[in-house]
Amino acid sequence: MTPLKLTYFDFSGGRGEPIRLALHLGGVPFEDHRFAPATFPEIRKTAPLGQVPIVHLGDTVVTQGDAILRYAGKLGGLYPQDAEQALYCDEVLSGLEDITIKISATFGLKGEDMRRAREALAAEVLPKYLRWLAGRLEGRGGAYFADQRLTIADLKALVILRWISSGSLDHIPTDIVASAAPSLKEYMDRIGSTPAIVQYYAARSGK
Amino acid sequence: MTPLKLTYFDFSGGRGEPIRLALHLGGVPFEDHRFAPATFPEIRKTAPLGQVPIVHLGDTVVTQGDAILRYAGKLGGLYPQDAEQALYCDEVLSGLEDITIKISATFGLKGEDMRRAREALAAEVLPKYLRWLAGRLEGRGGAYFADQRLTIADLKALVILRWISSGSLDHIPTDIVASAAPSLKEYMDRIGSTPAIVQYYAARSGK
Numbered sequence: 133m134t135p136l137k138l139t140y141f142d143f144s145g146g147r148g149e150p151i152r153l154a155l156h157l158g159g160v161p162f163e164d165h166r167f168a169p170a171t172f173p174e175i176r177k178t179a180p181l182g183q184v185p186i187v188h189l190g191d192t193v194v195t196q197g198d199a200i201l202r203y204a205g206k207l208g209g210l211y212p213q214d215a216e217q218a219l220y221c222d223e224v225l226s227g228l229e230d231i232t233i234k235i236s237a238t239f240g241l242k243g244e245d246m247r248r249a250r251e252a253l254a255a256e257v258l259p260k261y262l263r264w265l266a267g268r269l270e271g272r273g274g275a276y277f278a279d280q281r282l283t284i285a286d287l288k289a290l291v292i293l294r295w296i297s298s299g300s301l302d303h304i305p306t307d308i309v310a311s312a313a314p315s316l317k318e319y320m321d322r323i324g325s326t327p328a329i330v331q332y333y334a335a336r337s338g339k
Numbered sequence: 340m341t342p343l344k345l346t347y348f349d350f351s352g353g354r355g356e357p358i359r360l361a362l363h364l365g366g367v368p369f370e371d372h373r374f375a376p377a378t379f380p381e382i383r384k385t386a387p388l389g390q391v392p393i394v395h396l397g398d399t400v401v402t403q404g405d406a407i408l409r410y411a412g413k414l415g416g417l418y419p420q421d422a423e424q425a426l427y428c429d430e431v432l433s434g435l436e437d438i439t440i441k442i443s444a445t446f447g448l449k450g451e452d453m454r455r456a457r458e459a460l461a462a463e464v465l466p467k468y469l470r471w472l473a474g475r476l477e478g479r480g481g482a483y484f485a486d487q488r489l490t491i492a493d494l495k496a497l498v499i500l501r502w503i504s505s506g507s508l509d510h511i512p513t514d515i516v517a518s519a520a521p522s523l524k525e526y527m528d529r530i531g532s533t534p535a536i537v538q539y540y541a542a543r544s545g546k
Contacts, residue, residue, distance in 0.1 A: 178352055179468070180471060181434070181437075181471055182470070189423065189426075192478075194426055194427070195430060195434075196428050196429065196430045196433035196434060197420070197433075198429070198433055199426055199429035199430040199432070199433050200426070200430075202425070202426070202429055203423070203425070203426040203429070206422040206425070207422065214397065215410055215413040215414065216341075216410070217411040218409070218410070218413070219406055219409070220401070220407035221399055221407055222403065222405070222410070223401050223402060223403045223406040223407075225406070226403035226404075226405060226406050227402075227403060229387070230388075233440065261388070264387060271399075280421075314423070332519055
């Protein structure tokens with residue numbers, strides 16, 4: 133197999149983390165190249181579109197988080213083979229990416245502008261997406277977003293739901309998932325307690 | 340097969356058009372539900388996340404353009420089966436979606452704000468993406484973005500490249516593709532002259 137190297141910030145979130153989880157849970161060997169924020173200006177000089185995550189397949193470098201995540205999911209058996217189930221999986225991935233884009237758009241703001249933008253996210257935009265996700269989950273049986281089993285849609289959902297409830301985003305209340313969509317909070321806790329995921333973070337916590 | 344119904348604005352662009360092209364070229368029967376802009380407020384009341392395109396698979400309704408496009412590509416044989424080629428196809432789809440998002444972000448602006456935002460797109464952002472696309476094309480052999488054949492990445496590229504060179508976007512020069520990436524202009528013209536695509540638009544022009 134072509135050697136696989138993933139390059140992303142050294143933290144357990146963002147667009148890189150679901151890829152790491154997918155490769156790890158799928159048993160796919162890869163080089164987990166993590167870098168500190170101070171190194172990013174250097175990294176982005178050679179990264180396509182100046183973005184991360186990127187993946188190297190031998191000498192070929194590829195960008196775009198969801199594209200890489202889907203590839204990782206296929207390699208690790210965490211992506212539906214059935215076209216209709218893959219559609220459901222992809223729909224949720226795109227909805228989660230919308231959430232990321234809307235939050236990221238507030239990163240450059242300061243003071244009152246930041247507060248207003250974040251409060252609008254917390255009051256309307258995020259609850260709309262969270263209720264939509266809860267509805268999708270219910271529509272697929274309540275346990276997983278697609279294929280009646282854990283897929284990359286669940287991994288990305290876990291990373292993003294944890295992020296928005298972490299308290300690290302000013303003006304986004306940590307109970308936002310529970311208040312907007314209680315069933316999604318239960319889902320998030322259940323996916324987060326998947327033994328392979330718990331073990332992964334337990335092993336990482338010493339690093 | 341489950342009956343397929345695509346709902347989108349009645350024009351030959353945006354996130355719906357590559358799906359129509361993929362279903363048409365792939366010989367997949369579908370109901371092409373087109374609506375006038377004035378009808379959108381009514382449509383969005385029942386559309387998931389208030390967005391289009393949406394697709395109905397029987398009674399199940401699904402949103403997110405690229406997810407639907409990938410599904411259409413699979414049904415019509417215009418999506419790579421090989422995981423690495425699918426990664427290349429998905430990478431380009433996501434890059435094209437970035438372009439759409441960056442242009443869409445200027446739609447609400449007026450006057451000087453609009454001019455400044457569009458000029459920044461024309462001077463820096465779009466040329467960066469266009470050169471990146473040209474580099475990707477070259478890296479895959481120069482003819483197509485993935486799988487050495489026409490895929491949904493080429494269909495979405497055609498729709499977006501035509502859009503940004505159409506003159507319908509104020510302050511974006513119609514020669515932007517040719518000046519930023521001449522090889523991409525040749526590619527766009529070549530993909531646009533694919534007989535099935537020419538025939539499709541010839542047949543539509545009477546409607």
